[in-house]
Amino acid sequence: TDTLTLLGLESSCDDTAAAVVRHTPGELPQILSSVVAGQAELHADFGGVVPEIAARAHAEKLDICVEQALLQANLLLKDLDGIAVTAGPGLIGGVVAGVMCAKGLAAGSGLPLIGVNHLAGHALTPRLTDQASFPYLMLLVSGGHCQFLIAKGPEAFQRLGGTIDDAPGEAFDKTAKLLGLPQPGGPSVEAEARQGDPQRFRFPRPLLDRPGCDMSFSGLKTALLRQRDRLIAEHVGLRRRDRADLCAGFQAAVADVLAEKSRRALAEYLTLKPSAPILAVAGGVAANMTIRSALETVCTQAGAAFLAPPLALCTDNAAMIAWAGIERMRAGARDDMTLQARPRWPL
Numbered sequence: 001t002d003t004l005t006l007l008g009l010e011s012s013c014d015d016t017a018a019a020v021v022r023h024t025p026g027e028l029p030q031i032l033s034s035v036v037a038g039q040a041e042l043h044a045d046f047g048g049v050v051p052e053i054a055a056r057a058h059a060e061k062l063d064i065c066v067e068q069a070l071l072q073a074n075l076l077l078k079d080l081d082g083i084a085v086t087a088g089p090g091l092i093g094g095v096v097a098g099v100m101c102a103k104g105l106a107a108g109s110g111l112p113l114i115g116v117n118h119l120a121g122h123a124l125t126p127r128l129t130d131q132a133s134f135p136y137l138m139l140l141v142s143g144g145h146c147q148f149l150i151a152k153g154p155e156a157f158q159r160l161g162g163t164i165d166d167a168p169g170e171a172f173d174k175t176a177k178l179l180g181l182p183q184p185g186g187p188s189v190e191a192e193a194r195q196g197d198p199q200r201f202r203f204p205r206p207l208l209d210r211p212g213c214d215m216s217f218s219g220l221k222t223a224l225l226r227q228r229d230r231l232i233a234e235h236v237g238l239r240r241r242d243r244a245d246l247c248a249g250f251q252a253a254v255a256d257v258l259a260e261k262s263r264r265a266l267a268e269y270l271t272l273k274p275s276a277p278i279l280a281v282a283g284g285v286a287a288n289m290t291i292r293s294a295l296e297t298v299c300t301q302a303g304a305a306f307l308a309p310p311l312a313l314c315t316d317n318a319a320m321i322a323w324a325g326i327e328r329m330r331a332g333a334r335d336d337m338t339l340q341a342r343p344r345w346p347l
């Protein structure tokens with residue numbers, strides 16, 4: 001049969017992950033296991049991911065994640081058809097650890113080795129979860145990424161635009177830090193914003209006056225800092241109410257920018273005349289309900305379907321890497337021991 005069962009490895013940021021995915025043409029892909037070991041507590045005291053600490057933790061945890069993924073799938077290495085691994089982009093120490101681990105497994109088992117671009121992993125997830133057919137529009141929004149892509153094939157992505165400075169997740173994290181809220185900032189800022197008034201403070205909507213799909217989020221942080229310091233000077237400290245209103249104003253600005261740029265990206269994508277137009281999201285920021293509903297509205301107005309994979313598959317995981325490996329293998333791709341870890345690797 002044409003059934004393919006792949007092990008996937010992911011170690012490009014601060015999650016170590018291994019997963020097994022099986023696919024038979026004409027049937028739904030099956031995630032047989034998906035193990036994710038996070039490192040949040042290791043980096044908590046540093047206000048960001050420390051590359052050296054991340055690399056060591058990946059090297060320590062990868063083999064355990066692989067063992068668990070195989071155990072949960074109830075499979076041995078010999079039952080697999082290949083090993084897929086994130087070969088970039090990302091923090092080089094972690095990517096090297098993953099690629100070395102995958103090369104060892106491939107050399108020891110004789111299985112094919114497939115290098116996967118981490119962004120392609122995110123961008124192909126709508127096909128793993130919802131059988132999305134090409135071409136579809138993707139918005140990747142995470143702590144490290146923010147871009148619009150038209151997915152035209154397993155290895156064919158057209159970039160429409162993206163952030164020229166911070167990623168939105170990074171902006172949420174910095175906002176939380178400036179307001180003394182816990183990390184990761186996304187969920188805590190969203191929780192505060194629920195009690196707040198988004199209209200009270202004025203936040204800029206950067207780059208909306210310029211054509212195209214590029215975005216900018218670093219100005220929001222500056223605006224927030226200025227309002228915060230003015231409030232602290234006035235009241236000798238931040239009142240609960242002020243903090244909630246600042247979070248709500250900031251979040252509304254991010255949602256507005258993402259919604260308006262999505263409207264433009266959709267217009268460009270619709271000129272391809274897809275038979276069933278789709279806007280799919282991936283990345284941790286896609287968990288935000290205000291942002292989700294803003295994007296949903298834009299899709300309804302444009303006559304496109306809105307796809308948001310389950311959160312565990314929106315954030316970093318290895319099932320998306322195994323799946324992207326299956327798609328690459330079906331397209332005839334193979335790598336070998338010359339596979340290189342690439343810190344930078346645009347799609």
Ligand code: KG4
Nearest residue numbers: 142143144169184185186283284285288315
């Ligand atoms: O995709 P992800 O898990 O990791 C990468 O950055 O690759 O995304 C994490 C980011 C963090 O910056 C986090 O603050 C943000 O996603 N995030 C959110 C929410 N949940 C997570 N941002 C806004 N609202 C949320 N509910």
Ligand code: ZN
Nearest residue numbers: 122142315316
């Ligand atoms: Zn990612």
